[in-house]
Amino acid sequence: MTSGEEASGAPSKVRSDRLRALVVGSGYRARNAFLPALRCLDSHVDIVGIHSRTVAHARSAAEQWGTEVVDNLQSLRPGDVDIVLVSVTVTNNVSVLRAAAHLAPGAALVIDTPGLGRVGDLWRMALFRRWAQVRVAEDFMNLPQFRLMGKLIEEGVLGDINKVQMSQVGYRYHALALVRSWLGFQAPSFVRSRRAPAGGVDIEYRFARGAIGEVLEPYEQAVGTIVAQGTRATVGGHPMGYDIDDAGPPDAKRAQLPCGRLARMEDATGLVGFEVVGLGEPIETRVPTLARLRSMGLEDDSEFNLLRVDGLCQVISSLWEPDPVNSRYRLEDAMADLLVSSAARRIGWLPAPHTAKRNVVDLVNTVIGRVGPAAA
Amino acid sequence: MTSTRTLPDVLANEGIADLTGLWPTETVQGWNDKLDPMFAAIDAEARSYVGADQLVNTGIFAELFSDPVRRLIAGIQPSALLYHCHCYEIAAGQDKSHIHAGKLQGWHKDWDTVQYFTPDYPSYLSLFVLLSPVAGDDGPFEFQPQSASEGLRASAQIVQLVGPVGTAAIWNRSYFHRAAPNRGNVRRRILKISIQPAGLPNDRIGLKEFRDAFANLDDPQLRALVDERRVGTTTPLPDGGDPVEARLFPSSKTNDLGPTAIAYGRIQSISRRLQSLAGVGVITE
Numbered sequence: 001m002t003s004g005e006e007a008s009g010a011p012s013k014v015r016s017d018r019l020r021a022l023v024v025g026s027g028y029r030a031r032n033a034f035l036p037a038l039r040c041l042d043s044h045v046d047i048v049g050i051h052s053r054t055v056a057h058a059r060s061a062a063e064q065w066g067t068e069v070v071d072n073l074q075s076l077r078p079g080d081v082d083i084v085l086v087s088v089t090v091t092n093n094v095s096v097l098r099a100a101a102h103l104a105p106g107a108a109l110v111i112d113t114p115g116l117g118r119v120g121d122l123w124r125m126a127l128f129r130r131w132a133q134v135r136v137a138e139d140f141m142n143l144p145q146f147r148l149m150g151k152l153i154e155e156g157v158l159g160d161i162n163k164v165q166m167s168q169v170g171y172r173y174h175a176l177a178l179v180r181s182w183l184g185f186q187a188p189s190f191v192r193s194r195r196a197p198a199g200g201v202d203i204e205y206r207f208a209r210g211a212i213g214e215v216l217e218p219y220e221q222a223v224g225t226i227v228a229q230g231t232r233a234t235v236g237g238h239p240m241g242y243d244i245d246d247a248g249p250p251d252a253k254r255a256q257l258p259c260g261r262l263a264r265m266e267d268a269t270g271l272v273g274f275e276v277v278g279l280g281e282p283i284e285t286r287v288p289t290l291a292r293l294r295s296m297g298l299e300d301d302s303e304f305n306l307l308r309v310d311g312l313c314q315v316i317s318s319l320w321e322p323d324p325v326n327s328r329y330r331l332e333d334a335m336a337d338l339l340v341s342s343a344a345r346r347i348g349w350l351p352a353p354h355t356a357k358r359n360v361v362d363l364v365n366t367v368i369g370r371v372g373p374a375a376a
Numbered sequence: 377m378t379s380t381r382t383l384p385d386v387l388a389n390e391g392i393a394d395l396t397g398l399w400p401t402e403t404v405q406g407w408n409d410k411l412d413p414m415f416a417a418i419d420a421e422a423r424s425y426v427g428a429d430q431l432v433n434t435g436i437f438a439e440l441f442s443d444p445v446r447r448l449i450a451g452i453q454p455s456a457l458l459y460h461c462h463c464y465e466i467a468a469g470q471d472k473s474h475i476h477a478g479k480l481q482g483w484h485k486d487w488d489t490v491q492y493f494t495p496d497y498p499s500y501l502s503l504f505v506l507l508s509p510v511a512g513d514d515g516p517f518e519f520q521p522q523s524a525s526e527g528l529r530a531s532a533q534i535v536q537l538v539g540p541v542g543t544a545a546i547w548n549r550s551y552f553h554r555a556a557p558n559r560g561n562v563r564r565r566i567l568k569i570s571i572q573p574a575g576l577p578n579d580r581i582g583l584k585e586f587r588d589a590f591a592n593l594d595d596p597q598l599r600a601l602v603d604e605r606r607v608g609t610t611t612p613l614p615d616g617g618d619p620v621e622a623r624l625f626p627s628s629k630t631n632d633l634g635p636t637a638i639a640y641g642r643i644q645s646i647s648r649r650l651q652s653l654a655g656v657g658v659i660t661e
Contacts, residue, residue: 080612
């Protein structure tokens with residue numbers, strides 16, 4: 001598909017015709033996220049088939065989405081597909097990647113987070129290096145409301161970010177990925193955690209220059225609050241943009257910083273986008289995919305899921321459109337976020353070793369690259 | 377020997393298949409008529425080559441990659457790109473293999489194929505067409521079929537590519553193979569093509585012989601085979617093709633390797649890996 005990974009986020013060369021996509025997996029995520037996302041992107045992508053070890057499920061999904069069942073991955077040849085999207089149980093990723101390895105040269109891989117689920121899988125990272133491009137389907141940090149907040153941060157409206165707080169909003173490594181995306185993808189230096197009074201674990205990630213990411217549990221998906229506090233202003237609110245009494249963190253109030261509030265934009269059909277109010281002119285983002293997704297009659301047509309599908313569209317379209325977020329968030333980042341966020345739940349105080357450009361997974365890979373299997 | 381298995385299946389799991397007849401004998405004889413004076417000018421060399429650019433200039437390239445051949449290639453690898461394309465001769469009267477003669481009697485894998493080797497699908501393939509008749513002492517190509525993942529075995533069954541002009545085979549470069557010594561009194565002449573998916577690294581397609589070949593070709597279907605711009609992409613060849621049935625090559629003899637030679641080869645392999653671990657070398661296999 002392309003001639004290698006781009007470092008700058010700039011689009012790489014892409015054929016002018018539509019890209020041919022294979023979906024591996026026919027479970028909940030494939031049916032309710034990957035396939036709908038590809039349908040939304042059908043001006044750029046053709047679904048050439050669905051492969052699943054449960055053929056009946058694959059057949060059912062293929063009928064629903066008007067595509068073919070691929071019984072055997074060996075029936076596809078190098079050059080038959082441009083993108084392979086993998087959404088299977090994480091422990092099956094290695095076997096799927098082995099079976100699809102012949103399709104990798106020149107092609108792109110989109111794989112559900114966290115890519116590899118076991119520490120021992122690090123030994124098999126060579127399987128990923130075969131692909132011309134790899135995208136991690138980290139849709140949480142791509143939710144349109146969070147991308148809107150990220151845009152404010154990127155444009156410097158909030159000043160330097162010194163705290164991100166998620167209360168009931170952030171799930172484990174997804175939460176850490178979002179925090180890091182707002183902090184230029186720096187890795188945490190160390191992590192503190194404690195049992196949450198209401199259940200779960202509260203985790204505090206500490207970054208260079210004193211920035212903090214605070215993830216408070218229990219996780220409740222589309223409720224709670226999310227706040228990004230900078231040196232000049234704060235923005236936050238309910239993650240779905242509903243009115244809440246008190247979105248601003250006490251620090252911001254004490255500092256009397258301007259507080260922007262995340263709000264919903266609705267019409268007769270329901271949600272159509274988000275805006276941030278309270279920081280001068282409202283800044284908004286529209287989500288045009290919502291109308292199309294509502295018409296698909298998905299099993300999970302919850303608003304939150306539809307927004308996640310929109311986020312997944314961002315991930316996939318970053319293969320051909322400039323996208324500094326998804327082109328920078330590597331598989332190694334997703335795996336490091338999994339390792340750090342999982343370890344933090346068990347250990348109260350944890351240093352997270354990294355160098356300026358290499359996280360803990362990169363460091364492990366360097367060692368394994370010398371002793372591990374070149375071919376999988 | 378015909379098979380109900382497809383060519384990709386056989387090339388992944390047996391490693392070699394028979395392509396004799398894909399190029400009519402009179403066509404191959406015509407190539408030799410053009411090649412004879414070219415090789416006559418360089419026959420003092422132990423190995424002499426006529427490259428892809430010269431094959432284009434003589435018209436051999438266009439006949440070599442006829443419609444059925446292009447369809448056969450695209451049927452295995454829709455995005456195929458050339459890696460080798462030349463004719464070559466090896467000297468007569470030799471008692472050693474002309475390549476990798478230093479160990480294991482010349483038996484080797486093409487180690488550059490190891491990094492992206494895929495056990496279930498053939499990624500690195502070569503096609504040989506005999507341009508001179510080859511008998512057992514004339515430096516025949518030899519191949520250990522059945523599993524690329526297996527090591528070389530002592531007294532293993534092997535396939536020997538012998539026959540008249542026009543005899544042809546396609547084989548998986550990740551399997552063990554060798555050129556037997558050309559003990560005969562005639563230089564052995566072969567036409568060799570190697571293909572691989574365009575997405576794989578290809579350090580040869582940028583060579584002058586391929587660039588010149590590209591520059592001198594008009595037919596877009598032929599140009600695609602040597603188009604350096606396709607490296608790193610999934611761009612398929614314009615023709616397309618479906619996998620065809622394979623014709624198997626029966627094993628005809630056993631290799632001459634003993635257990636000691638095999639053990640020595642394994643020690644060398646382990647030694648290379650240990651050197652790499654110690655930072656004094658690079659794993660090349």
